[in-house]
Amino acid sequence: MALGPRLDLRQSQSLVMTPQLQQAIKLLALSNLEVETFIGEALEANPLLEIGAPAPADAPAEPIDEARRTSLESSPVDQLIGEARGSEDKPLDIDTATLDIDRDTGDWGAAVSSYGGEDLPGIDERGEGGPTLAEHLDRQIGLSCATPRERLIARALVDRIDDAGYLSSPLREIADDLGIALAAAESALVLVQSLDPTGVGARNLGECLALQAREVDRYDPCMARLLDNLDLLARGELARLKRMCGVDDEDFADMMSELRSYDPKPGLRFASGGGEPVTPDVLVTPRADGGWDVAINQDTLPRLIVNRSYYVEMKGACDGKDARGWLSEKLADANWLVKALDQRQKTILKVASEIVKQQDGFFRQGVSQLKPLTLRAIAETIEMHESTVSRVTSNKYLMCPRGTFELKYFFTSGVGAVDGEGGASAEAVKAAIRQLIDAEDPKAILSDDTLVDLLKGKGFDLARRTVAKYREAIGLGSSVQRRRQKTLTAIR
Template sequence: MALGPRLDLRQTQSLVMTPQLQQAIKLLALSNLEVEAFIGEALDANPLLELGESRGDAPVEAGEALPEELRRTHLESSPVDQLVREGRVEEDRPLDIDASALDRDRDTGDGAASLELVDYRSSGAGGEGPDIDERGRFDETLAEHLHAQVGAQAHDRIELFVARWLIDQLDEAGYLTASLSDVAETLGVDLAVVQAGLALVQSLDPTGVGARNLSECLALQAKEADRYDPCMARLLDNLDLLARGELARLKRMCNVDDEDFAEMLAELRGYDPKPGLRFGSGTGEVVVPDILIRAVPQKDGSVAWDIALNQATLPRLIVNRSYYVQMRGACVGKEAKAWLGEKLADANWLMKALDQRQKTILKVAAEIVKQQDGFFRHGVSHLKPLTLRTVGEAISMHESTVSRVTSNKYLQCERGTFELKYFFTSGVASADGEGAVSAEAVKAAIRQLIDAEDPKAILSDDALVDLLKERGFDLARRTVAKYREAIGLGSSVQRRRQKALAGVR
């Protein structure tokens, strides 16, 4: 059989994602603060874009379509649209993106993101900005605080140098992890000089910084309080016995009676085991909610949910059509006109993409609130199992789109500030076999049972299994242990020791 060249014509179908469509998909995964940064870059790159007046006092609600003024972004009433309708602006080409394609996203590259509770301690629930962002900045770091003091305390230049070097080696809790012999070898000084420098650091505020272990940290604070006697020294040298709850043995070693021992423990509880944590390490991460939810009482006594985007973090973009007309008249040559038309098309696309992003976020948030209505009304014990697929099917979107929308987005309600991913939890079987309950609801029930347990009758994991079954949770013992450890609660033995120590006054 002879081989030879041949020309064939074949027809195939493939999904072509334009750069604009790819960028629109990326916009869905950005938080409001990241979108704000993106808009800032777009303003620098496109002379036709401008910032409009803020709409912080008129939030966009999920129960209705976006307000006409925001949805249109001033496109219908602009002078350029009149020129386009009359066919006098050839370069004002249509957008290279189908807005509805954002809802038909089929890229599953993100997958189902991991479920993680991020932050829910915000106390604010009003329509203003959240209270949680007030904790995002520490004015002074530990190193800055110590360096400001050490210069006034030092009497020797070499000693001051060693002390400043040691300050920079402290960890965030204020502890020195390097050995003094290694420090002496590194700096090329005598060990006595390093010891003097360390003594200088340990004399600074807060008391306890520069310690090499917990016992030394507490001892420094006891000396500061003039409570460091031989009995307290023995107690601090045997903190491992205190951790194991061997109180009788400790009392014998310290040679004190019950009253003195109780006073020593009370004194010890007043010390700070990590004094460096009073200071920050610089700029903390600010959590600003993207979605605001508040309860609205109805005339019939029921409660409806008002769901709005946090417009305080979303700049309002407009296209300067008058400037476009002026530049269009001043353009000379096809290249200049083509560049100007490209900038106008980019501006139109960006505003439509942002408009679609807001509607998509509101649609997903409204469905989450609908699915988790019990949580918003009664708390975490009523949180239901929920998956990305369930929400996607309810609002006719692909689960990968829902995953992007819920990434890096925070929701603020009267119960606090939560990441949207928090509302997607796995389920465990109920005792009656009729359905499933949220894993977060199970954790809340375990915490409630342990918090209410009698110090003289600590609940074992087997006892927790029986009590949870009475509440409708059908769980194995290993599952209860896993959830108990996940919320930071110790075993029955550990809790018995902790409550025994807490009972010593």
């Protein structure tokens, strides 16, 4: 076979990610308020774009109607996501109870937010400011201190506790400022550290976690060595840490799991972040025939149109080639943006409609009927790529007669049923746990083992550790913590 240069013609297909397609993908992940900002910038940059008249207030909403659903599986955006997805297209992990020790969010427990519903706090309640950490501690000091002097010292310590719950000043410095002996300051610190939330008043992370370990009776010598060497944990020297603790792989894994359940910043739960109102992107209303109307919230999304008469006027005044080219480019950009926004609305409506269809029991009866649901299940039903559904449900809120919920709220992991058939949503389990704890007798606080038995009676087959994980995820303390809190409430 002779070797030499030659010319060949080959036909192949390739997917080019144009700037317009990149922007279309970005639009999917934006909320309506973010899209409004984007439209404002586009109006400034393109003279052919303008805001049209808003849709009439009595315009009918988009219902869940199979005949009217637009087939989007052939859309360029969805093809792009399906064929050329990168690392950012990895589907989101819907098990919101997964622990992550590397996150610096102040929450080592389950990163779960509870939204409105019949068994959960309504969205209007989230805007109300609760007591600050200092106010919360001050109320307890009045009941815990025997003398005015103890209250004075304890409140001086509280004044030096930061938002995360840590004592920000050296204890000796505080004692000198108050003109008291160091032993008196140490005694007052012990009292402050006994208050709720557990871990408050600690001088460092190790002490904060040790206080929480003692609270649940897990502060043994092995745990003490682990907490004394958190620097090794931060550097990832787990093998060395395990040898220092003198435990096997199973015990070390259990210790790490226990450590992740503690809160490294217990004071942040009282931080006044200011409950900003949430503007829904999707509106769900009941129909007379028993169905549901699903519509985009037009109040937060301006109606964009292309001013073609202005284009004709400008075109007549363009003499140079460059000017005509610039005008044609602006017209193409304007037409593309209008189509991209229309495609975005159709995609959101299609996903939201399927969510409402899948979770019909929730909208009718409440969180107890919330079913396990994954992104993949929705994507396969509407014939879209999973990452497209992930983008559509990011930063979007749905308002219905039961309240306002993030679209991600409806995607939950499932737990086993006692009868072995089907399963229940993790959110339904959390609601059941909250209901049981809210109804418990202050003189007979329910332990996690008791909760396991009661939940089995409701049809949920769960292990004790799983119950504890869900209990902590919804912000409910252990039986010891709840007994103390309810006792203080009864005294008041």
